[in-house]
Amino acid sequence: xxxxxxxxxxxxxxxxxxxxxxxxxxxxxxxxxxxxxxxxxxxxxxxxxxxxxxxxxxxxxxxxxxxxxxxxxxxxxxxxxxxxxxxxxxxxxxxxxxxxxxxxx
Amino acid sequence: xxxxxxxxxxxxxxxxxxxxxxxxxxxxxxxxxxxxxxxxxxxxxxxxxxxxxxxxxxxxxxxxxxxxxxxxxxxxxxxxxxxxxxxxxxxxxxxxxxxxxxxxxxxxxxxxxxxxxxxxxxxxxxxxxxxxxxxxxxxxxxxxxxxxxxxxxxxxxxxxxxxxxxxxxxxxxxxxxxxxxxxxxxxxxxxxxxxxxxxxxxxxxxxxxxxxxxxxxxxxxxxxxxxxxxxxxxxxxxxxxxxxxxxxxxxxxxxxxxxxxxxxxxxxxxxxxxxxxxxxx
Numbered sequence: 001x002x003x004x005x006x007x008x009x010x011x012x013x014x015x016x017x018x019x020x021x022x023x024x025x026x027x028x029x030x031x032x033x034x035x036x037x038x039x040x041x042x043x044x045x046x047x048x049x050x051x052x053x054x055x056x057x058x059x060x061x062x063x064x065x066x067x068x069x070x071x072x073x074x075x076x077x078x079x080x081x082x083x084x085x086x087x088x089x090x091x092x093x094x095x096x097x098x099x100x101x102x103x104x105x
Numbered sequence: 106x107x108x109x110x111x112x113x114x115x116x117x118x119x120x121x122x123x124x125x126x127x128x129x130x131x132x133x134x135x136x137x138x139x140x141x142x143x144x145x146x147x148x149x150x151x152x153x154x155x156x157x158x159x160x161x162x163x164x165x166x167x168x169x170x171x172x173x174x175x176x177x178x179x180x181x182x183x184x185x186x187x188x189x190x191x192x193x194x195x196x197x198x199x200x201x202x203x204x205x206x207x208x209x210x211x212x213x214x215x216x217x218x219x220x221x222x223x224x225x226x227x228x229x230x231x232x233x234x235x236x237x238x239x240x241x242x243x244x245x246x247x248x249x250x251x252x253x254x255x256x257x258x259x260x261x262x263x264x265x266x267x268x269x270x271x272x273x274x275x276x277x278x279x280x281x282x283x284x285x286x287x288x289x290x291x292x293x294x295x296x297x298x299x300x301x302x303x304x305x306x307x308x309x310x311x312x313x314x315x316x317x318x319x320x321x322x323x324x325x326x327x328x329x330x331x332x333x334x335x336x337x338x339x340x341x342x343x344x345x346x347x348x349x350x351x352x353x354x355x356x357x358x359x360x361x362x363x364x365x366x367x368x369x370x371x372x373x374x375x376x377x378x379x380x381x382x383x384x385x386x
Contacts, residue, residue, distance in 0.1 A: 049202050052187040059192050078199060082192035 001031045003101070004063040005094045010038035012095045020071045021046075021054040028061060029098050031105075051075030058084060067097055107268045108381060109287035111311075111318075112294060113303030115274035118323035118347065119293045121357055123271040124151040125364050129374040130267070131239035137265040141283045142273045143226060143244035143256040150360050154231035154241055162244070162259045163222040164252070165205045169196045173217035180209035180218060201251055226256035228263075240265075254282045261286045276303075276310040284311065289381070290318035291344070297328035301335055308341065321377075324349040345377055 006023030007014045017023035022044050029036040039061070043050050051074035058066060058079060065085040079086050090097050110126075112119040120142070127138040128151075140148040167180075167189070174195055181189045181196065188202035189209060200223055210218040224247070231241040244260035246253050257279055261270070264286060272283040284290055290311060294304040304320070311318050320336055325346040336343050347353070347370075356366050363370040 049187040052190060052199055052202060056181070056187075056190050059190065074199065074202070078190055078197065081197050082190065083194065 001065060002028055002061075002063045003031060003065045003067055003098070004028050004058055004061065005066075005097070006041075006068050007038070007094060010040075012036050012098070013093060015093055016067075016069055016091055016097070018069045018091070020066075020068045021051040021075050026058075027094050028063060029094070031098065031102055034098075049074060052078050055079050055082065055084075067101070106266070106289070107264050107270060107287045108289045108291065109270040109272050109284045110291045110293060111272040111280055111284060111307060112274050112292060113276055113305075113307035114294065114300055117274075117293045117295045117300060118321075119274065120148055120151075120271050121323070121363065122291065122293050122321055122345075122347075123269055124148050125362055125370070126374055126377060127239060127241075127269045128152070128236050128362055129364050129371065130269075130378050131236045133238075134267055135238045135265065136240070137263060137268045138239060138241045139260050139263060139268060139270045140241065140243035141257045141260050141270050141279075143246045143253050143260065143279075144273065146243040146245050148271050149229075149231050149241050149243055151362055152231070152233040152239075152241060153235065154233040156229055156231050158228075158230040160228045161224045162226040162228055162256045163224050164203075164255050165207065165220040166200050166203045166223045167198060167207075167209050168219045168221045169198065170217045170219065171195045173215045175215055175217075177214065179212045179214065183208045183212045201249070204252070205255075225250045225252065226259075228256070228259050230263075253279045257282045276306045280307070281310065281314065284314065284316055287316065290316050291321055292318050293321045293323055294332055295324045295328065296322055296326075296330070296332045298331060300328070301331040304332060304335070308339070319344045321345045321347065323347045344380055345373055347373065 005027045006017040006020045007025040007027045008017045010025045026039045043053050051072040055075045055078035059082045067087045069091045110123045127136050130136050140146040181191050186202045186204050188199050190197045226246040229243050242263045244256040246256045273279040294300040319342045327349040
């Protein structure tokens with residue numbers, strides 16, 4: 001399963017960003033191989049409706065799940081309608097959250 | 106003749122001036138009071154009014170024919186407002202972001218996009234027994250909708266020979282949309298630093314779109330002389346100063362018209378009406 005996290009840095013040891021669509025980075029983790037990569041968020045300074053633009057990137061990156069402290073209403077509706085699972089209310093280091101999620105499975 | 110009553114700052118008394126002036130002037134002529142403050146219409150609360158019509162305001166949004174769609178993404182790339190998104194299930198519309206421009210339909214090579222109506226607000230028409238020559242028409246944007254201008258446009262289409270428009274507060278698109286249709290503009294402000302700050306903003310906007318305007322200072326006697334001094338320096342006429350009085354505030358808070366309770370205020374409205382009529386309202 002591919003999970004995407006909004007992040008303040010570009011590694012697995014970075015903290016999650018409290019903002020979703022305006023985060024500096026997105027870190028994508030494949031929980032089967034534990035491989036990860038980071039995408040720089042080019043829409044960070046975008047105007048109104050940026051949540052929808054970012055949602056399109058997430059869908060195009062073929063991600064199954066988004067985990068974030070919070071997700072704005074526009075991004076949330078778009079992601080959910082596109083069939084991406086969204087989990088909010090999590091914060092802290094991405095590595096810890098991944099371990100937690102893998103343990104739960 | 107259309108008179109728009111605006112205020113840079115909210116809560117300065119725009120609606121107070123609009124409803125009282127409209128009620129006063131309707132004693133001698135047919136007046137239409139248009140409540141264009143569609144995010145929070147409240148002018149009708151000052152009248153014991155009966156609703157005579159209730160109509161929908163709709164905008165056009167695309168309808169995707171998924172069986173014809175080849176997922177070429179041309180519509181998604183064309184949409185300036187990010188209202189369309191490509192998903193595993195096909196093109197997805199976020200109706201709240203759509204500005205009804207129709208570009209998606211235009212670029213679709215498969216003709217897989219049609220348009221359909223989506224209701225975003227209501228227009229209501231009211232009459233009241235106490236003021237038979239007054240007609241109140243309000244625009245009411247549905248909760249959660251972000252584009253107020255289509256509702257404002259619809260309200261303003263009801264402008265008659267003698268129209269008073271209660272505008273939305275601020276200086277942004279909804280206000281510009283409202284004053285665009287006005288021949289004359291009254292700016293209601295208050296004599297506080299906040300009032301002055303927002304008066305400067307609305308004055309800059311009105312000058313930009315070349316609308317002449319006059320100022321009404323509400324709650325006069327409270328605050329400071331900043332607004333009066335600035336108007337003097339800029340050569341902006343102050344046509345009315347409404348004093349800061351507790352008995353005025355009580356009547357307004359109770360949903361009453363000041364002209365029905367205070368002869369002095371009635372005279373103020375008479376002067377304002379005379380001034381406006383002298384110039385063609």
